[in-house]
Amino acid sequence: MSTIIYPAPIFGPVHSRRLGVSLGINLLPGDGKFCTFDCIYCECGYNKDFRPKQKVQTREAVREALEKRLAEMKENGPFPDVLTFAGNGEPTANPYFPEIIEDTLALRDKYFPNAKVSVLSNATLIHNPKVFAALNKVDNNILKLDTVDMDYIRTVDRPTGHYEVENIIEGLKAFKGNLIIQTIFMKGTTEDGKDVDNTSDKYVLPWLEVVKQINPRQVMIYTIDRETPDQKLKKATKEELDRIARLVEEAGIKASASY
Template identity: 75%
Template structure:
């Protein structure tokens, strides 16, 4: 079973395919995973297989650990390009997320003012005013939208509660361009034999129409990079991702692909 369970609250720095030298901030426990999605491609595995027992790190613990690491990096390197909220689940689910963002921006300005602050989110909490406001403060508000097909979302992203893709889309539009859309493209079949190829026009063109409506400042398309809990999945090809990037750029939307 694929499992990459990250330390908490700070991990790395690591080299990100999309963001450069990235210092990770994990607001979930270090001993397991829980998320509002249970994606069949998640490098952290399935929720049910890695139930955490530890508590969430507190705002104070995150702030102290982050400052300690930034001091160390200031003295010994490397210089981070980005401070990235990611890890063992959905970062915006932390009840003190908004305050932690304020602390992070303050520490970034103190130690590495050129570094960007990024959040990788599945967008399930953007309807909360405090989360929405916090995401509007950061440099890279990166929100997931793998498809606009509800059946595909249930099959691949596997939301753990009620999920209305149209509500998510309207929430993304409310950022008025202050967001980056991140979309996973993959191929193959599930272990139960269901086709999950979302690189075809059947999925790409409706998704593209919605992305145009959202009007993000950038779109990041990517594919599988590590072992997945559903072992039958396959990477999208360079050519398929390049085609999607070309469609976005033709529509006037800045786009990049990570292979």
């Protein structure tokens, strides 16, 4: 199984299917995975297989490394389209996340004022007031909602702590549209034979009704792009993703599909 463990605190830039030239900011340990989900499709592998020994990144370490890299890019290129908080797990789990967001916005304004600041989050910690406030400050507050079916969430996203999708939905509504919903669609089965196809109306229509209630400014739908720890998962087709995107657009919400 091929997995990706990202360096910390800065990696890239990489070309993102959804965001363009993206400079990655990894607030988690650089030697393993630290996440509140344990998704069967995660390119970083299963949590149990990549327990980190290092600690999460400090505010000072991130600020110094980010400024050094931005200064190099300013001189030598490439210019980033976006500074993206991602990496080896859930970025908002770093206890310094709110302060690091403040530093990053200031450095962005200094070096690349046209670049966006994005956070890729699984939304498990949005009820923390400081996390909520920090997410409201970034340009692209990208929050995951793969389905509204708890059985599917337990099978695929596999939260490591207490998780109630109804509470997450209420937390997403609290952003009052200042968010982007991110959803993966896929097919195949788990290694123990459970069907994980969420492209049918059984999953899409209830999800769509909740998306309408949340009323995000955009929905990003995508499918598997890299090798997954569960070997029996399959990509959703372009036609399936286009159909779902069209349903979102018909509901009056901007949608993009990444194949």
